[in-house]
Amino acid sequence: MINSRFFNRSELLGFLSLLLLLAVILPLFLDVFRLNLVAKYLTYAFVALGLVMCWGYGGILSLGQGVFFGLGGYCMAMFLKLEASSVANTKIQSTPGIPDFMDWNQITSLPMFWKPFHSLTLTIIAILVVPTLLAFIIGAAMFKRRVGGVYFAIITQAIAAIATILIIGQQGYTGGINGMTDLRTLNGWDIRTDHAKVILYFFEVFVLFACIITAQFIRLTKLGRILVAMREQEDRVRFSGYSVANFKIFAFCAAAMFAAIGGAMFTLQIGFMSPSFVGIVPSIEMVIYTAVGGRMSIFGAVYGTLLVNYAKTMLSESFPELWLFGLGGLFIAVVLFFPNGLSGIWRDHVARHIDRLIAMRSSKSKKAWAIKSAADGAPAE
Amino acid sequence: MFGDYSIGDLGAIFAMQGFAGLILFSVYVLMALGLAIIFGQMGVINMAHGEFMILGAYVTWLTSSFFQSHLPSLFSGYFFVAMILAFIASGALGMLVEWGLIRHLYKRPLDTLLATWGLSLILQQAYRSVFGAREVGVELPQWMMGSKQVTDTIEVPINGIFVMVLTLGITMVVAYIMYKSRWGRQVRAVVQNRVMAGAVGINTEKVDRYTFGLGCGIAGIAGSAFTMIGSTGPTSGQLYIVDTFLVVVFGGAASLFGTIASAFTISQAQSTMEFFMSGSMAKVLTLLTIVAILMIRPQGLFALKVRK
Structure with a gap:
């Protein structure tokens, strides 16, 4: 390591000011509704953070981060949904004790893959493991064959398309296009009250900073340096005896795990999960958050996410037709004029x-x- | 899954689904041809390709409305005028985009992807502001309506046949331009070795601009043909963009023959499966198979061997 300190002075400044903003200033000055909006934006910051690692440092552009975001979110939603559809709550259904959308689709017993989600521990493990495993399979298949760059981007985009079609098509198992709605409690604790929302916000900020520190740690180790070296001169790293594929797989898996944590947080904050956060459009929007913040900057990713989402809320509230022009222009301007x-x-x-x-x-x-x-x-x- | 049908029924089903697949194949080929030229030959990811197609579709719709109100006597032939106008409109817009945007990004293919995605959002919103959010459909001339009875159980729609003939013609023209004409030779030279091509006196910037324009123009014709079989909305193009990219990648970029073969495989697989299961599952299975094959054979079906 060249720099023996964990944060240098300007990074420490960035870390502290972000902490001050998220943990003190915003909760002090915003009402619960707006704070919940910020919480929603911050869930995307997890994805943006992952993209900084795999796109900014590793040079792998994934257009399928929505899939991992969605997987994390759906795992969380399945747990909450099962808790909300207890036998007592669903006694008017023809089969009590299963989620309402299953009942509407003439499914009479809980499918096997839903069973583990009765347990919160297994759910948390699933949130962390399932998306990472999927990323590992995709990454291993592609990077071992030296597929990268635009091919990887297109294939991950196709996977995002497949995931959306699958979720919408398998209505009985996933809730279809409406997603999983009407989520109420987490281990008996009502997540819909204002009080719960504030607590969840602070919990989310805490987890986000844990992720930021993890990302910073990875960046500072030899691993992070190899990632950067690989992005600049892949062949030289390969000729120096490093397995380029393994490092890429690692970066992609880490990004997937961050995205999944964000997805799970999203479900907790917003109280539902739907395929509209999985597909091609949300996935590519997540890339623009990172691009606006600066694809090389861990803190930039968080600020970029907050800023773009704030602009989106503002513009689409007052001038809905302008928002797409703004977003499109943002893509072009960032790429042409502000690549960092x-x-x-x-x-x-x-x-x-x-x-x-x-x-x-x-x-x-x-x-x-x-x-x-x-x-x-x-x-x- | 075949139990309820007799052999004769199955034959008819496969023939009709096969024909439906051929129409899908035509749309795929027309869209993928333009994309294959841009992506395969120039290495540029044009995410706005679907929007160039939709521009062609809207131009066709405008032309048909114009003919309907001003020149009703010539209405049966409006399509050929519309096709040319669509080619010109999309091609001109493509050249403008190449000049203003793409040429600054040739060295950063991933950034092209993001920038053209932004462009596609802007174009979509522009269509929505100009033409409205509702889908529009053109009125077909009399001779294109109805269907042709082949046997007792098999009948094929005439507009489908027309679109297929059109696709065949355009494919042949493109193949001629790319492989036989002097200009196509220049394009291929620039693709294989840009510096060397410049050194022997080819104006590579001009070749790039016209190549991009040609690719977008063909997308415009695809949009024109698309109006024959479906209605057009501001976001119709986005529905096809992923499929089309997969067609091009699956066929092996830089290989026109590969593009056609993969469009055929994908469209036939999808439309045949669609009869036996729900449309969404057919699509999922098709896409999954392609992705799986691409993971095993990343270079696609037919890879061009070029010394890099």
Whole structure:
């Protein structure tokens, strides 16, 4: 490792200001409705974070992140749905004790693959393992054969299309186009109250920061450096004796797991899951969050997600017909003019001045620092 | 699944479904031809390809309305005028897009994908603002309506036959342009070695622009043909874009023959299965099979051997 510290000074600044924004400022100034909206945006930040790892660092553009987001969300929704369809709640159905949409589709017993979702522990394991496993299978099949770049993008997009058609088609098992609605409690705790929403928001922020720290950790290890090296000069890394495929599979799996965590959070926050968060369009929108934030920046991904989603809510509330023009223009502008997104703008235009300010202050107080650090026995910055 | 049908019935089913598959095949081929030229020859991912097709469809619809109100006597022949106009409109827009957007991104194929996706969103919204969100359908001229009775149990619609003949003709023209004409030779030279092609005096920028225009123009014709068999809405193009990309990738990029063969396989598989199971499951099975085959054989059915 070149840098022995976990965060350098500007990263620490970014980390703390993001923490301040999400954990203090937003909850203080927003009402519960808006805070819940922010919580919804933040679920996409998990996906964007995963994309920073696999697209920004690994150079693998996946257009199927919605599939993993959806898998995580559906696993969570299946647990909540089973809890909501207890025998007492569903006694008017012809078969009590199964989810309502199964009853409507003349299914009379719970299918096998639903059974594990009676247990919260198994559900959490499923949320983490099932999408990662799928990503592993896709990644192993493709990267071992050195398929990458645009082919990978197209195939993941096709997988997103397949997943949507499958979910909509298998109405009896998945709830079809309406998805799984009417989710009520988590182990007896009502998730629909305002109080619960605030608690879930803080829980989500906590998990998000855990993921950010994980991503930062991966970035700083040798693994992260190999990912970057691979993106720049894949053949050289291969000739140096590294298995390029395995590193790509890892990055893709990690991205899938982050997306799945985001999906599960989404279900908890919003209280339903539907195929409209799985398909081609949401998947590619998740890519634009990362692109706007800066595909190389972990914090940028979170800011980009918040910003694009905020713009989407604002514009589609007041000028619904303008939103698609705005989104389309955003795609083009980011790609043509700001390939490094917000974080690139920040680095080129703002960070310079801040660095200079800090440098000025530290040169003024160098003496004080030196004395202080000598007294503390800590190395001076 | 075959138990309830007699042999004769099954034969008729397969013939009719096969023919329905042939119409789907025509749409796939027309769309994939343009895409194969752009993606296969230039390596550009054009996510807005479906929108170029829909532009052709709207131009056809406008032409048919114009003929209906102003030149009703010539209405039976409007389609040929519409086809040419669709080609020109989509081709011109394609060249404009190449000039304004694509040429800045030749070295970043993944970014082209994102930018053209943005373009497709803008075009979709533009269609919605101009033509309205509702789907529009053209009125077919008299001679294209009805169907032809082949045997007692088999009948085929005439507009389907027409679309197929059209596809055949356009495929032959494209094959001629790409493989026999001087210009096609230039395109292939640029694809195989851009620097060398430039060194021997080919204007590679111009070749790129016209290639992209030609690909988009063919998409416009595809849209024109599409109006014969279905109605057009602002988002109709998006429904076909993934399928078409799979057709091109499955056939092996840069191989026109491969594109046609894979369009045939995919459309026939889908329409035959559609009769025996629900449409969505047929589609899922078809797409899954293609993805699985592509994982085993990433270069597609027919790969062009080029020394890189």
